Amino acid sequence: MTQTTAINRGHRRVIVASSLGTMFEWYDFYLYGSLAALIGRQFFSGVNETTAFIFALLAFAAGFAVRPFGAIIFGRLGDLAGRKHTFLITIVIMGVATALVGVLPAYESIGIAAPVILIGLRLLQGLAVGGEYGGAATYVAEHAPPGQRAYYTSWIQVTAAAGMILSLIVILGCRWILGSEFEVWGWRVPFLLSIILLGISVYIRLQLEESPVFLEMRARGKLSKAPIRDSIGRWSNLKLVLLALFGAMAGQAVVGYLGLVYMNLFLTQTLKVDAAMSNLLVAGALAAAAPLYLVSGKIADRIGRKPQVMLGCLIAALTLFPIFQGLTHFANPYMEIGRASCRERV
Numbered sequence: 001m002t003q004t005t006a007i008n009r010g011h012r013r014v015i016v017a018s019s020l021g022t023m024f025e026w027y028d029f030y031l032y033g034s035l036a037a038l039i040g041r042q043f044f045s046g047v048n049e050t051t052a053f054i055f056a057l058l059a060f061a062a063g064f065a066v067r068p069f070g071a072i073i074f075g076r077l078g079d080l081a082g083r084k085h086t087f088l089i090t091i092v093i094m095g096v097a098t099a100l101v102g103v104l105p106a107y108e109s110i111g112i113a114a115p116v117i118l119i120g121l122r123l124l125q126g127l128a129v130g131g132e133y134g135g136a137a138t139y140v141a142e143h144a145p146p147g148q149r150a151y152y153t154s155w156i157q158v159t160a161a162a163g164m165i166l167s168l169i170v171i172l173g174c175r176w177i178l179g180s181e182f183e184v185w186g187w188r189v190p191f192l193l194s195i196i197l198l199g200i201s202v203y204i205r206l207q208l209e210e211s212p213v214f215l216e217m218r219a220r221g222k223l224s225k226a227p228i229r230d231s232i233g234r235w236s237n238l239k240l241v242l243l244a245l246f247g248a249m250a251g252q253a254v255v256g257y258l259g260l261v262y263m264n265l266f267l268t269q270t271l272k273v274d275a276a277m278s279n280l281l282v283a284g285a286l287a288a289a290a291p292l293y294l295v296s297g298k299i300a301d302r303i304g305r306k307p308q309v310m311l312g313c314l315i316a317a318l319t320l321f322p323i324f325q326g327l328t329h330f331a332n333p334y335m336e337i338g339r340a341s342c343r344e345r346v
Helices: 009-034 036-043 049-065 067-081 083-103 113-143 149-178 181-186 188-192 194-206 212-219 227-232 235-270 275-303 305-331 333-345
Strands: none
Touching: 009 036, 009 049, 009 083, 009 113, 009 149, 009 194, 009 235, 036 049, 036 113, 036 235, 049 067, 049 113, 049 235, 067 083, 067 113, 083 113, 083 188, 083 194, 113 149, 149 181, 149 188, 149 235, 149 275, 181 188, 188 194, 235 275, 235 305, 275 305, 305 333
């Protein structure tokens, strides 16, 4: 039986401050995915609409490509300078990069420079979120009492869904207030609101104290002088890193981003569901699912991380195809009929 300790006021402060800041950062990161089709028309208008949408998704993917480098860069900085200072750096990079998307001229104004700058901003966002997420999880874990680390860090995972929900709510509000103007210039407003969220996040993070585990390690001189080399320069450690990346995180990432990002794109672009209705459906589903992260954290503290990760991946493998088939059946049955007719003709 694992030892547990009740969450006190200090623990709650750490969880709330870390989670709110991380939620705002995920809001910035997911905002692009929620508006990918519209952004494609704005910044890749030199090609046809389908190609523009593909290019917009590739630019979105660029943020994911550099996330491991963000984790390495800011993970090292966190080991050297502390978690708190790293938090502040990543959140400022994310907030500024997101706000700049809101003022970036479109393709019609500055030509090829528009998508090039856009991709550059996405790379900055990817670096920032790569450092932020791991740093936040580490910071919270280092404050967690014995036997509750999975539960504590599950609050950080809730922020991913909460950030997506917040982005969808802001988009819905802007669509409702601005009407047809949202497609012209109003889509920039959610990005510009990142400045306000950045101010709130910086204020919250400034109230935090450094991790007690980090302070103790630094006081005893136990911090690694070359954390990157120690992590991947030795096969015994590199093997664990590779197992974590491709054994645990790869499956989780596929399942997570299918629900957080692709589901909305599938509904609007493939099934032709109204954008506002799709946003409402996805936001509602995410809100209903978010508490399950906390339940999963509790279970992981009892049975271990490995069995739960394996079970989650198995459930996803068995249910993802039926889920998307069910969405097609109820959201656009004519598409399902069309596919059946094509099979009969073949």
